[in-house]
Amino acid sequence: MNDPTMAVATPAETPAGSIYDIGYRRYEGPRLGRAHAVRSMFSYSLRSAYGIGRGTRAKIAPLLLLTLAAIPAIAILAALALLRQFPGGEAFEEELPIRYDTYFGTITTFLILFCAAQAPELFGRDQRHSLLALYFARALRRTDYALARIGGLVAALLIFLLVPQAILFLGRVLLSADVLDGVAGELPALAPLLGQAALAALLLGGLSMAVSAFTPRRAYAVAGIIALFIIPSIVAGVVVGLGSRDVGRWLVLLSPTSILDGTNAFLFDTPLGGSFEGIALGLPDVAYFAAAAVGIVGSIAISIRRLARLTA
Amino acid sequence: MIFSEVARVTLRALLGRRRTILMLLLAGIPILVGLLVRANSSGVSDVGPTLDGLVIRIVLPLVALVFGTAALGSELEDGTAVHLLTKPIRRSTIVLAKVAVAGTLTALLLVPSTVIAALLIGRAGVGSEAALAMGVGVLVGSYVYVAVFATLSVLTSRGLIIGLGYALIWEGLLAGVLPGSQAFSVREYVRGIAELLAPSTMDSMGGGAGALYAAVALVAAIVIGSLRLAAYEVRGAE
Numbered sequence: 001m002n003d004p005t006m007a008v009a010t011p012a013e014t015p016a017g018s019i020y021d022i023g024y025r026r027y028e029g030p031r032l033g034r035a036h037a038v039r040s041m042f043s044y045s046l047r048s049a050y051g052i053g054r055g056t057r058a059k060i061a062p063l064l065l066l067t068l069a070a071i072p073a074i075a076i077l078a079a080l081a082l083l084r085q086f087p088g089g090e091a092f093e094e095e096l097p098i099r100y101d102t103y104f105g106t107i108t109t110f111l112i113l114f115c116a117a118q119a120p121e122l123f124g125r126d127q128r129h130s131l132l133a134l135y136f137a138r139a140l141r142r143t144d145y146a147l148a149r150i151g152g153l154v155a156a157l158l159i160f161l162l163v164p165q166a167i168l169f170l171g172r173v174l175l176s177a178d179v180l181d182g183v184a185g186e187l188p189a190l191a192p193l194l195g196q197a198a199l200a201a202l203l204l205g206g207l208s209m210a211v212s213a214f215t216p217r218r219a220y221a222v223a224g225i226i227a228l229f230i231i232p233s234i235v236a237g238v239v240v241g242l243g244s245r246d247v248g249r250w251l252v253l254l255s256p257t258s259i260l261d262g263t264n265a266f267l268f269d270t271p272l273g274g275s276f277e278g279i280a281l282g283l284p285d286v287a288y289f290a291a292a293a294v295g296i297v298g299s300i301a302i303s304i305r306r307l308a309r310l311t312a
Numbered sequence: 313m314i315f316s317e318v319a320r321v322t323l324r325a326l327l328g329r330r331r332t333i334l335m336l337l338l339a340g341i342p343i344l345v346g347l348l349v350r351a352n353s354s355g356v357s358d359v360g361p362t363l364d365g366l367v368i369r370i371v372l373p374l375v376a377l378v379f380g381t382a383a384l385g386s387e388l389e390d391g392t393a394v395h396l397l398t399k400p401i402r403r404s405t406i407v408l409a410k411v412a413v414a415g416t417l418t419a420l421l422l423v424p425s426t427v428i429a430a431l432l433i434g435r436a437g438v439g440s441e442a443a444l445a446m447g448v449g450v451l452v453g454s455y456v457y458v459a460v461f462a463t464l465s466v467l468t469s470r471g472l473i474i475g476l477g478y479a480l481i482w483e484g485l486l487a488g489v490l491p492g493s494q495a496f497s498v499r500e501y502v503r504g505i506a507e508l509l510a511p512s513t514m515d516s517m518g519g520g521a522g523a524l525y526a527a528v529a530l531v532a533a534i535v536i537g538s539l540r541l542a543a544y545e546v547r548g549a550e
Contacts, residue, residue, distance in 0.1 A: 057469070057470070060470075061470065061473050068481070109480050109481060109484060109485055110481075112480070113473070113476060113477060113480060113481070116473070116476060117473045117476075215330070217330075218472060219378050219381060219382055219386065219472055220330060220331065220334055220378075222472055222473070222476065223334060223338075223374055223377070223378050224334065226370075226374060226476065226480075227337075227338060227370075227374060230370050231341055231366075231370060231371070234365055234366050234369075234370060235341065235344075235345050235348075235366070237365070238345055238348075238349070238362055238365070238366065239345070239348050239349070239352070241362075242349055242352060242353055242356060247348060247352065
């Protein structure tokens with residue numbers, strides 16, 4: 001028993017099995033558990049939605065889109081600053097087309113592209129590379145996985161929606177001579193802004209994840225997301241434009257972007273115009289919120305159900 | 313001979329079950345809108361703008377994007393293109409065959425759908441002229457879009473999202489802000505061709521010159537795609 005390697009490998013009380021005991025030991029450190037696994041999955045998803053922790057090529061699309069989404073805010077601040085230089089320029093300020101209430105409509109295209117680019121990455125890559133079995137062998141359950149992934153995209157979309165608005169907010173505050181006065185002047189916009197951003201992130205994020213849960217192939221998921229987000233509003237626009245409001249009303253409530261237009265108009269208390277050229281649809285405000293809620297809950301349920309049935 | 317063989321293989325690859333169903337659904341949407349319009353009124357006179365917003369702006373680029381990138385890019389991405397690229401086939405023949413097949417498939421799906429939708433939406437007398445003009449426009453547009461997107465998918469590995477950005481941002485948002493940018497917009501070419509055939513149907517920025525631009529764009533896309541594919545190095549299996 002003077003051999004040092006034997007002394008490490010075999011405890012004295014089990015001499016019989018000593019040849020085969022090569023010293024494997026159980027992990028006895030702290031186990032971080034399910035909650036920690038969900039948190040890690042969430043933050044990992046959020047990071048990878050912006051390409052953080054991935055290669056340069058994965059960063060290009062999300063960061064370029066975020067930049068494009070912020071350009072209107074920067075441009076309008078430049079215009080505001082310029083107008084202040086002219087006597088009577090303030091009169092035009094209310095006429096400028098980019099405000100808190102119009103910003104969501106302004107960047108919808110970028111937002112949709114962001115969903116189409118990143119949602120299939122979050123659900124599709126794990127399926128393509130057969131990684132699901134590895135995840136599910138851990139403390140993470142299938143529902144946790146789905147919720148954490150969806151949460152990651154929703155958080156990424158929230159950032160996407162709020163960064164340009166924050167630029168606009170800060171810029172407008174700094175443009176006023178008295179900063180405290182400026183903050184007070186801009187504060188009323190804060191609540192509708194946050195509410196609308198949360199609704200948009202949840203609805204578009206949930207729906208695009210539901211689409212991409214169904215196909216690991218990026219091309220189909222991308223086409224499906226774009227078709228789902230853009231075509232219903234065009235169809236609704238055509239039908240409403242023809243004057244057939246009964247059908248049009250239902251089509252509007254099937255179109256995610258039109259639903260968000262409706263909630264936006266209510267939250268900011270502005271008339272619902274834009275895509276339907278002022279044709280009164282006569283839909284109660286609550287209908288838009290109900291449709292949004294159905295869309296959010298339904299899409300998340302579909303993703304969870306799909307993940308539960310997927311062979312890992 | 314080689315051309316038809318490459319075309320046959322491409323056709324079989326493109327007609328996957330899921331893809332076909334998804335594309336048929338997309339192609340069915342204009343017809344569905346036509347039926348909705350017909351059910352609620354006796355048709356409208358502005359067929360052009362209605363179909364422009366739906367077919368030329370979204371459905372055509374989307375279908376062409378899926379077929380165009382699937383014909384070449386996805387093969388390069390998953391590595392099966394090696395079997396084609398290591399054979400003694402001119403690379404330009406490969407690009408030509410792929411674009412021809414994907415473009416024909418896109419046109420086969422969308423031209424009938426556009427024509428039927430135009431006939432359904434248009435008021436009596438307006439519909440048939442618009443149907444012809446839009447049908448020809450979509451026919452040409454199918455090949456140009458597919459050629460552009462196929463070339464994009466050879467040039468970059470993110471051809472899908474870049475093509476989408478081109479269709480939605482460049483052809484969509486920039487058209488309102490920077491009209492000059494639309495000299496490089498396939499959508500404007502299609503609208504121009506429709507205007508050339510039926511001036512009352514459509515009002516495009518470039519007018520009839522769109523037909524010429526479309527031809528130039530088609531040739532340019534195929535040449536660039538061929539040159540890039542010709543320089544494509546097949547690397548050893550990892």
